[in-house]
Amino acid sequence: MKDTQLAREAELRRTFAIISHPDAGKTTITEKMLLFGNAIQLAGSVKSKRNDRHATSDWMKMEQERGISVTTSVMQFPYGGRIVNLLDTPGHEDFSEDTYRTLTAVDSALMVIDGAKGVEARTIKLMEVCRLRTTPILTFINKMDRDIRDPIEVMDEVETVLNIQCAPMTWPIGMGRHFRGVYHLYNDVVHLYTQGQGSRIPDDKRIEGLHSSEVDAALGEDQAEELRMEVELVRGASHEFDLDAYRRGELSPVYFGTAMGNFGVREMLDGFVEYAPPPQSHKTDKREVTADDERFTGFVFKIQANMDPNHRDRIAFLRVCSGKYEKNMKMRHVRIGKDVKIADALTFMASDRSQVEEAWPGDIIGLHNHGTIQIGDTFTVGEDMRFTGIPHFAPELFKRVRLKDPLKMKALQKGLQQLSEEGATQVFMPIDNNDLILGAVGTLQFDVVAHRLKEEYKVDCVYEGVNVQTARWVYCEDAKKLEEFKRKASANLAIDGGGYLTYIAPTRVNLQMTQERWPDIRFQPTREH
Ligand code: G4P
Secondary structure (H helix, E strand, O other): OOOOHHHHHHHHEEEEEEEEOOOOOHHHHHHHHHHHOOOOOOOOHHHHHHHHOOOOOOHHHHHHOHHHHHHOOEEEEEEOOEEEEEEOOOOHHHOOHHHHHHOOOOOEEEEEEEOOOOOOHHHHHHHHHHHHOOOOEEEEEEOOOOOOOOHHHHHHHHHHHHOOEEEEOEEEEOOHHHOOEEEEOOOOEEEEOOOOOOOOOOOOEEEEOOOOHHHHHHHOHHHHHHHHHHHHHHHHHOOOOOHHHHHOOOEEEEEEOEOOOOEOHHHHHHHHHHHOOOOOOEEEOOOEEOOOOOOOEEEEEEEEEOOOOOOOOEEEEEEEEEOOEEOOEEEEEHHHOEEEEEOOOEEEEOOEEEEOOEEOOOOEEEEEEOOOOOOOOEEEOOOOOOEOOOEEEOOOEEEEEEEOOHHHHHHHHHHHHHHHHHOOOEEEEEOOOOOOEEEEOOOHHHHHHHHHHHHHHOOOEEEEOOOOOEEEEEEOOOHHHHHHHHHHOHHHEEEEOOOOEEEEEOOHHHHHHHHHHOOOOEEEOEEEO
16 A cells, blocks of 8 residues: 555545344444444434335335435444445345445445344345455344354354354353353453443443453353353364455454344444455456555446435445545546536435545445436546446346336336336346346335336336246357357347346256256356446
8 A cells, every 4th residue: 555645545444334134133233333433322313214114015105215215325434543434235125236236335244143043045145245256254143132042053054054264253151131241352351241221332341351350250150160161162163363364255253242232343343443454456447446546436336216206316326446536526427438527426424414525445425316327337537447346136036017008118118228227127128029027136126116117207017927037147159159049048038128148047947957958158147237
């Protein structure tokens, strides 16, 4: 790193997202982190988000509550001398490709696991996405105030199911009603838990030294002795923390606590700001961009409808990769080849959004988008290059679109084209017929698309089931082979919204058999924007 103001500002940034299964405690831990960052006075402010989490098909209501979700999309707060940017990944039913793509804009992730439930489905999926970029993962095992599973067993499960080594950093002292605190394995400090401090910054009652007589006095001799034996066992049986292995995404430091009781979170945050990587370099089609490069660059990873339904304004979220953003600066919108002056970018300080005067690598800024910005777009100060690695993910849910008024076909096609460019859904047009098939990662995406087609393009449509279970993008260097494949497999081939050839498989077994039958064809689960 160079010694410039830019390099120093970049070095301060820690940009991350939380990966977890619904109900593991993501919202609760977010509140507690904001509390420690003094970004909110009392935990509970993020909670309003919970009200709309069951509103699967109630898109109107969600639209009205958009203000909340826009402001919680990015939360910036200071902690331990660093500036932390937490990018929200929508949980629950509103799970979508946004969640996946947000992970392309972070430098590390925090995995929150419900200690009683262990590794759950959504976490496995999100972890697969992190693997694509070897994102470093820090783990928080939550709900120690409940009777969870044996902590060693939970760590074993993380290791085997998620294929990552675990290095316990703190170790829980009891659990459930007998939860007394955590022992920090590297600082040799016992932190004692006091109930009822969930909504404020808790006192740090600490005892230096596991073998101190104060530990016996605080825990009672039996529990103290048990803890010492357990710690010895854990030290012998688990991996030691290794910063390089963590940064390579091979080993995860593990912290224990209770988000609700606001305990163990401080130790985790301390570890996070110390070990998590600062803004990393990003690949483009021309060169690799490092954070300390003075030339401003960034890419758009998410587009979100704005609060005001009366105009079509949307916010494009841009991750700053290098250089400094300053109010009124001119940027090149590379894809359309235009220079634009940006006077009103937004920043997201906790629950408040305000105009930002400057932003540094690792920061996220919100650009007003009147329909010209797409997901994956690169912004520079004149350089003609594009960031790579912001992928489309193969959808897992498919529906056929049927128009209520057949004369609206043109409007429907235009709407779907634009919504797919924006990343709200994916469209597939089979080669052999005139169907229009939508693909999504989460079911709410379908409701959003239907609603927006009606509001913004005046098209009424309904969905029907379709016999597609999964999709893969098809590539082959051998043109003759590809032609032959197109002829023989045409019943299962489609063109997607970006013009790419896609195999839409009726079943996973069918996909597997087709892959075996056509070894020269590559079937890709992601494609670049
Ligand atoms: P999510 O965003 O990952 O979906 O989880 P969220 O924080 O909303 O937490 C899910 C439920 O788990 C909430 O209960 C929350 O209070 C509870 N929870 C979170 N952390 C802990 C913890 O450390 N210990 C215990 N015992 N519970 C925890 P809820 O009943 O769904 O909501 P609420 O009525 O408590 O708000």
